[in-house]
Amino acid sequence: xxxxxxxxxxxxxxxxxxxxxxxxxxxxxxxxxxxxxxxxxxxxxxxxxxxxxxxxxxxxxxxxxxxxxxxxxxxxxxxxxxxxxxxxxxxxxxxxxxxxxxxxxxxxxxxxxxxxxxxxxxxxxxxxxxxxxxxxxxxxxxxxxxxxxxxxxxxxxxxxxxxxxxxxxxxxxxxxxxxxxxxxxxxxxxxxxxxxxxxxxxxxxxxxxxxxxxxxxxxxxxxxxxxxxxxxxxxxxxxxxxxxxxxxxxxxxxxxxxxx
Numbered sequence: 001x002x003x004x005x006x007x008x009x010x011x012x013x014x015x016x017x018x019x020x021x022x023x024x025x026x027x028x029x030x031x032x033x034x035x036x037x038x039x040x041x042x043x044x045x046x047x048x049x050x051x052x053x054x055x056x057x058x059x060x061x062x063x064x065x066x067x068x069x070x071x072x073x074x075x076x077x078x079x080x081x082x083x084x085x086x087x088x089x090x091x092x093x094x095x096x097x098x099x100x101x102x103x104x105x106x107x108x109x110x111x112x113x114x115x116x117x118x119x120x121x122x123x124x125x126x127x128x129x130x131x132x133x134x135x136x137x138x139x140x141x142x143x144x145x146x147x148x149x150x151x152x153x154x155x156x157x158x159x160x161x162x163x164x165x166x167x168x169x170x171x172x173x174x175x176x177x178x179x180x181x182x183x184x185x186x187x188x189x190x191x192x193x194x195x196x197x198x199x200x201x202x203x204x205x206x207x208x209x210x211x212x213x214x215x216x217x218x219x220x221x222x223x224x225x226x227x228x229x230x231x232x233x234x235x236x237x238x239x240x241x242x243x244x245x246x247x248x249x250x251x252x253x254x255x256x257x258x259x260x
Contacts, residue, residue: 038066163189235255
C-alpha cells in the first residue's frame with residue numbers, strides 16, 4: 001500500500017508542495033527539483049512528522065521558498081523553533097524567501113514576545129540566530145513583527161535581506177511613522193505592511209507628514225488592500241532598486257530617515 005510520501009517522491013518533476021506534516025517527510029530530500037515548500041503544522045501533527053520535517057529542512061539545499069504555517073497554539077512555538085533551527089543548520093541554504101505564519105495573532109505575539117509557563121518560545125532571538133545562516137534570504141514574511149526585531153536587523157544578522165513583509169497590527173499605519181521601531185530600519189531593508197492609513201485617527205489628524213498627506217489625497221489608495229512600504233535609505237542609494245520599480249498600484253512608498 002502506497003503512502004502519500006511514496007506518491008510524492010515518485011513525481012520526477014515535483015517543484016512545489018504545500019502540505020501538512022507527514023511521517024517520513026525526510027524522503028523528500030531526494031526530490032532535487034523541489035524548490036517551493038510550505039509545511040502546515042496541525043493539531044494532530046506527531047513528533048515523528050516534526051522530526052522528519054526538520055531533517056528535510058536541514059538537508060534539502062535545493063529549496064528556494066519555505067513557508068511554515070502553524071495551526072497549533074502553545075506548542076507551535078516550540079515546533080517553530082525546532083524547524084527554524086533545522087533550516088539554519090543546513091550549511092548550504094539556498095532559501096530566498098521565508099514565511100512564518102501562526103494563523104492566530106495572539107499565538108504569534110506569544111511566540112515572539114512572551115516568556116511564561118508554556119514551555120519553549122520562538123522569540124525573536126531564535127529568529128535572529130538563524131538569519132545569518134540563510135545567506136541568500138531576500139524576503140522575510142511574518143504575521144507579527146516584534147519591536148525588538150527591526151533594530152537588530154543588519155547586513156551582519158541578515159546579509160541578503162531586503163524586504164520584511166507583514167500585516168499591520170495597528171489600526172492605522174500612520175502610527176508606525178511615530179514609533180521608534182520604524183526609525184531604526186537599516187538602509188538595506190524595506191518594511192512592507194499590509195494595511196491602510198485611515199485618515200480619521202489621532203495620528204492622521206496631526207497633519208505631520210507630506211508623504212502621508214499626498215497619500216490621503218488619493219482616494220483610490222485609501223482602500224483596505226493598500227500596502228505601505230517604509231524605507232530609510234537615501235533615494236539614490238538603494239541596495240535593491242528593483243523593489244522600487246514594482247508595478248503594484250496599491251504599493252505606496254514612504255521614506256523614514258533612520259535615527260542613529
